[in-house]
Amino acid sequence: MATWDEFARSEPEFGRLIKARFDSHKHKMMATLRKDGSPRISGIEATFADRELWLGMMPESRKALDLRRDPRLALHSTSADSAMPDGDAKLAGRAIEHTGDDTKTAFSNTLEETGQEMPSGPFHLFSVDIQEAVLIRLGDPADHLVIETWRESQGLSRTERR
Numbered sequence: 001m002a003t004w005d006e007f008a009r010s011e012p013e014f015g016r017l018i019k020a021r022f023d024s025h026k027h028k029m030m031a032t033l034r035k036d037g038s039p040r041i042s043g044i045e046a047t048f049a050d051r052e053l054w055l056g057m058m059p060e061s062r063k064a065l066d067l068r069r070d071p072r073l074a075l076h077s078t079s080a081d082s083a084m085p086d087g088d089a090k091l092a093g094r095a096i097e098h099t100g101d102d103t104k105t106a107f108s109n110t111l112e113e114t115g116q117e118m119p120s121g122p123f124h125l126f127s128v129d130i131q132e133a134v135l136i137r138l139g140d141p142a143d144h145l146v147i148e149t150w151r152e153s154q155g156l157s158r159t160e161r162r
Helices: 004-010 012-025 062-069 099-113
Strands: 026-035 038-044 044-047 052-055 072-076 089-096 123-140 145-151 153-161
Touching: 004 012, 004 052, 004 123, 012 044, 012 089, 026 062, 026 145, 038 062, 038 145, 044 099, 062 123, 099 123
Parallel strands: none
Antiparallel strands: 026 038, 026 072, 044 052, 052 123, 072 089, 089 123, 123 145, 145 153
């Protein structure tokens, strides 16, 4: 798996497009796995800072406990416009929990510097290692989908579906 920085350096333009989709809306959707293996979908905010993709969560939240038990996740940029003019981004990978005060303080400082809401009190902090990144857009003309997929072992590929 690749850190956000490793992924973005391997495919700079594709990484920029994926990040732009995630940055276009405050709220994203994340899938985790419950204790029984069934999926859980949760709303979440994601932050790109210090060459990492960060996920902050309330203490003992179900999604944080899911990730502690099984770090696999999928993250979706969400689409506000059904015409999808800029596409729809998805990431899959593994969460890595950071419990050190120095890392959490640096994360909080980054949020403050960028004008984002800072967590009050304790919180869980995870970075994401990327296994797969996908961007789905309407083609031109809009009679087909253009699907670009990056996998660490295979690089970037493009498929069209009609």
